[in-house]
Amino acid sequence: MSDCDAVERELPRVEGVEHRFVEARGLRIHVAEAGEGDPLVMLHGWPQHWYEWRHLIPTLSKRYRVICPDLRGLGWTDAPPRGYEKEELASDVLALLDVLSLDRVKLVGHDWGGWVGFLICLREPARVERYLGLNILPPFVPVDARAVLSLWRFWYQWVIATPWLGEWAVGQVASRRNPLFTWVGAGPAAWSPEEREIFLGQFRKPERARASVQYYRSFQLREMPALLRGRYHGSRLSTPTRVLFGTEGGVMDARALDASSRLADAMDYELVDGAGHFIADQCPNLVLDRALSFFGDRAVGMG
DSSP, rough: GGGGGGGGOOOOTTOEEEEEEETTTTTEEEEEEEEOSSEEEEEEEEETGGGGGTTTHHHHHHHHHEEEEEOTTSSSSSOOOOOHHHHHHHHHHHHHHTTTOOSSSSEEEEEHHHHHHHHHHHHHGGEEEEEEEEEEOOOOOOOOOHHHGGGGGGGGHHHHTTHHHHHHHHHHHHTTTOOGGGHHHHHHTTTHHHHHHHHHGGGHHHHHHHHHHHHHHHIIIHHHHHHHHTTTTTTTSOEEEEEETTTSSSSSTTTHHHHHHBBBBEEEEETTTTSSSHHHHHEEEOOHHHHHHHHTTTOOSOO
16 A cells, blocks of 8 residues: 555554555544454554554454554554643544544454543443443542552553653663563563564654653643542443453552442443453453454343
8 A cells, every 4th residue: 555655664464454544633543454344443552553453353354344543653653742641542533433434333442542442432422332441440430549549550650751761761662671661571471572573663763752751741740630630520431331351460450440330331341360461462362252242243231
């Protein structure tokens, strides 16, 4: 495809996937697509991009039109200097749906893509038929003493968010020399050396290292304080939702899912022992099975 001729970093190959670039909100968004049928949008997390879904696309594309955009600043999508508040990322995805003339989609999201998925469901519930979240807590998770006391788990976000130190640290992720981020390389044991390079090599580009800093700086300095003040207090999730949560992620407290589910019309969750944060990489067959049952003809209820 001609758009890809100008891409400096080679796009990894997944059978059946085609690539294009779409302009939305002044942002040049890279989109990987495969298959035909009802649209299924998949939103990746950090430090990944569309290739996070490499194990799932071949099977899902036999039933759905699978659409995997790269979020702002990651993969092959533009990396502007600002716009990394997660509500802005949600607006990017909604604008992309408009450009693609998609009124209603099935949705999957992991990590920051999972947070963005929840925001889309809250803002535009009519646009999402069903939502599958992977290792993410919803933004309306109740803020209590236990939640506040667990904030230390997000220490790495403060490192990334710190001026100068953050860009250096993210750059070191690509070279695998930074011991602070060994969890990035060691967490997904299913990453081969080639896959690790495909994901982490993007941060050799200074603009993508800076974008990663903005993901966390905007969250820690603006979004987190707003959350603690109750930004989403009173929000209720109406989209039928299921969350798969690897219990060995080590950062987010899965116990908060129980309280969150009481703030939703139809949300359930499954704790997956033996899986960490990168559940789509570590347990692709399990994620695929749950996605097919949740989105498919058998998914007539929440059971």
